[in-house]
């Protein structure tokens with residue numbers, strides 16, 4: 001007889017792996033499906049690390065979510081003894097009058113979050129690795145830091161398996177539909193699976209399953225540069241975000257094994273197919289997009305060592321879409337994480353499980369409904 005799962009996870013990457021784990025912890029029978037064997041480099045989660053910031057510079061409505069996400073990351077780290085979160089602090093650097101810094105300050109005030117504010121002179125003295133112009137300032141969030149993204153996904157998947165979750169990896173989902181009695185049928189290239197509910201957490205290529213969703217896949221690159229020891233975590237160099245005068249935002253991590261990882265949030269190439277996500281270095285701009293940062297604030301970093309290409313799933317307003325699939329029953333989806341979603345993967349998994357159990361959610365998810373685009 002066909003097994004009927006309580007929950008089928010479609011796409012077991014960042015959000016999917018956490019959903020599978022929290023569902024198993026709640027005692028649900030779960031099937032995790034993925035096109036590859038996660039963690040892998042075909043989605044949006046590779047490249048070792050992701051920043052987690054609390055006093056959000058984009059929108060304060062994310063703060064309650066990220067604070068719960070941080071609690072869950074701490075719990076996962078202490079329950080498994082896997083070193084997946086590094087509390088290095090995050091230093092946010094930008095022109096004094098920037099909205100980004102203003103939002104950090106108002107988020108910190110509203111939610112009573114500890115931050116330290118430095119003018120350019122004191123920031124340059126404390127972190128001589130940076131050269132802030134006089135009209136810049138820096139805000140340190142010392143309790144935030146970075147997550148080891150592939151390690152976190154690996155941990156969720158191993159722990160879920162230990163709790164009895166079934167895996168169907170290297171399997172592509174082709175369609176998701178309701179059948180009799182509100183059940184969900186998930187059709188794959190390896191057969192059809194049945195669940196009482198399903199979550200679609202396929203990241204960039206969500207249009208394959210939800211064709212009309214307003215998501216734009218964007219090719220992004222991130223690079224590693226040679227860096228002296230004083231850029232390392234041992235030397236207490238923090239993770240950072242830097243917004244220049246033209247509002248372009250860069251981010252980076254403390255150096256590891258002599259290499260510092262740096263990326264640029266804006267830009268990249270809009271793509272339609274997986275094949276268009278060319279490897280790092282295929283485009284001239286891959287190797288030069290960071291240069292304005294080296295001309296301006298981070299002037300002593302060394303030569304490019306290597307890079308990788310990844311993807312953002314951009315929504316029109318760059319805010320998340322968390323909703324039930326229109327016209328269907330018991331099928332939810334999360335997409336549009338728009339290049340800032342990894343830090344939330346833990347709490348999004350917890351929320352999807354609670355929603356599948358028809359529980360009341362403690363967070364206001366109304367800013368994230370699909371209907372805002374209609």
Ligand SMILES: Cc1cc2nc3c(=O)[nH]c(=O)nc-3n(C[C@H](O)[C@H](O)[C@H](O)COP(=O)(O)OP(=O)(O)OC[C@H]3O[C@@H](n4cnc5c(N)ncnc54)[C@H](O)[C@@H]3O)c2cc1C
Nearest residue numbers: 011013014015035043044051173202203310337341342343
């Ligand atoms: C360069 C870069 C830097 C970033 N930096 C940060 C950061 O500092 N902080 C932060 O919070 N976020 C950051 N992000 C964003 C964050 O990594 C993503 O928002 C997050 O990883 C997306 O998670 P996801 O679960 O939606 O997608 P993924 O983790 O990509 O998972 C989707 C999964 O679905 C599977 N899948 C797809 N289609 C199918 C199908 N048809 N059938 C079966 N399986 C399928 C894929 O194989 C994949 O495993 C960054 C992203 C990039 C690219």
